[in-house]
Amino acid sequence: AGMPPATPELVQLKAVQKRHGHGLSGVHALHDINLTLAQGEMVAICGPSGSGKTSLLNIIGMLDTATEGSVVVARLLVSKMSDQARTDLRGEMIGFVFQSFSLIPVMTAHENVLLPLMLRGHLDDAALEQAEQRAADLLSGLGLATQMRHYPGRLDASQSQRVAIARALITHPRLVVADEPTSRLDNGCVRLVMDLFARHQYEHGTAFILSTRDQRQFSRVSRTLQLTEGRLSATPSEARRRPLKVQV
Numbered sequence: 236a237g238m239p240p241a242t243p244e245l246v247q248l249k250a251v252q253k254r255h256g257h258g259l260s261g262v263h264a265l266h267d268i269n270l271t272l273a274q275g276e277m278v279a280i281c282g283p284s285g286s287g288k289t290s291l292l293n294i295i296g297m298l299d300t301a302t303e304g305s306v307v308v309a310r311l312l313v314s315k316m317s318d319q320a321r322t323d324l325r326g327e328m329i330g331f332v333f334q335s336f337s338l339i340p341v342m343t344a345h346e347n348v349l350l351p352l353m354l355r356g357h358l359d360d361a362a363l364e365q366a367e368q369r370a371a372d373l374l375s376g377l378g379l380a381t382q383m384r385h386y387p388g389r390l391d392a393s394q395s396q397r398v399a400i401a402r403a404l405i406t407h408p409r410l411v412v413a414d415e416p417t418s419r420l421d422n423g424c425v426r427l428v429m430d431l432f433a434r435h436q437y438e439h440g441t442a443f444i445l446s447t448r449d450q451r452q453f454s455r456v457s458r459t460l461q462l463t464e465g466r467l468s469a470t471p472s473e474a475r476r477r478p479l480k481v482q483v
Contacts, residue, residue, distance in 0.1 A: 244307075245410055245442050246272040246295055251304035253290050253465075264290040265465045268304070274409065275436050277443040279452055282462035288446035289334070289414055291462065295444055296329055296412040297321045309409070326354065330403030332413035336395045338387040338402075344394075345370055345383040348401045355406075366405070373401035377427055392419040400428055404435055411435075413445045417452060429455045 253265035264287045272278055272295070280288050293299035294306060297313055306313040309328060313321065330351070331337075338347045348370040352358065358366060374383050377397040387395060396419045403411050411432070417425045429452060435441040445452065453459055461468050 243274050244271050245274045245276075245309060246270070246444075247305075247307040248295070248301075249305045249307075251294065251301045251306060253287070253294065253299075254302045263465055265294070265301075268465075268467050270295075270460070270467060272410075272442055272444055274442055275440040276458070277432065277436060277456045278445070279456040279459045280444065280446045280462050280467075281448060281459060282446075283448075286462045287465040288462055290465075291467075292412050292414055292444065292446055296331060296410075297325050298331075326351070328409040330406060330408035330411045332396075332399050332403045332411070332416045334414045334418070336387075336399045338390075338395055338398060340387050343384050343386055344374060344379060344390065344398045347387070347398055348373060348405050351402060351406050370401065370405055373404060373431075374398070376431060377401055378424065393421065393424060396420060397424065397428070400431070404431065404441075407435070407439045408441060409439075411441060411443045413443065415447060415449070416445055417447065417449045422451065425449070425451045 248268050248270040251265060251268040252263070255262045255264055268291065280291060282288055290299070294301050295308075297306075297308060300306075300314065308324065311324065316324070338344075339350065342350065345367070349366055352366045371383060374380065374397075377400065379394060379397055379401075382390060382394055385394075387398075390398065396416065400413070400416060403413065417428055420428065432441075432443055433455065436443070443456075445456070458469070
């Protein structure tokens with residue numbers, strides 16, 4: 236059958252360091268990180284609390300910049316981009332799931348999911364109708380059909396987490412950066428989320444990078460990497476790449 240075609244590299248980190256603060260009081264969050272993420276790949280970063288997972292995700296998602304080393308996203312060198320160019324690229328190609336969910340309290344679940352599309356502007360009536368339907372479909376698919384009109388104050392942690400996941404996927408992003416995306420979910424909801432992620436991988440070529448301590452995701456990712464005190468290593472059992480499991 237021959238080799239499968241090489242997948243284009245979406246994100247490349249070379250010798251990335253991250254320090255917070257200066258001098259003796261400075262903290263080294265990341266040491267010499269080398270990582271390549273291909274289009275359509277799902278990678279889990281595991282490690283204990285404080286190992287640097289959030290720092291790493293923030294750099295990959297261009298919410299933060301590396302102290303040293305190079306970060307290339309979609310073939311663009313991030314350190315050479317202006318803040319505005321980074322913001323534009325982020326809005327165009329990345330969906331985020333934050334640990335704190337970051338839902339807007341004065342917007343319903345449905346409006347929160349629509350927000351990334353609204354921020355892009357230029358939606359005519361037909362496009363808006365399509366977007367509203369897509370938001371409703373995502374929420375229904377995550378078991379939230381009856382919570383669409385609820386404000387975040389009425390949602391529990393599991394529901395809030397699923398709204399945040401729907402919001403990350405609404406734009407059909409090329410990359411989803413998700414910080415502990417299943418930490419508050421029961422097994423049934425984890426399965427819904429991982430199926431939805433797999434469908435986006437399969438249909439849209441979306442790449443996912445997840446920070447997690449949740450073993451329930453591991454059977455579905457293509458690679459698991461271990462982050463320990465800011466240093467990255469492949470976990471022995473996962474060093475071989477798994478074939479992509481798509482359950483559509």
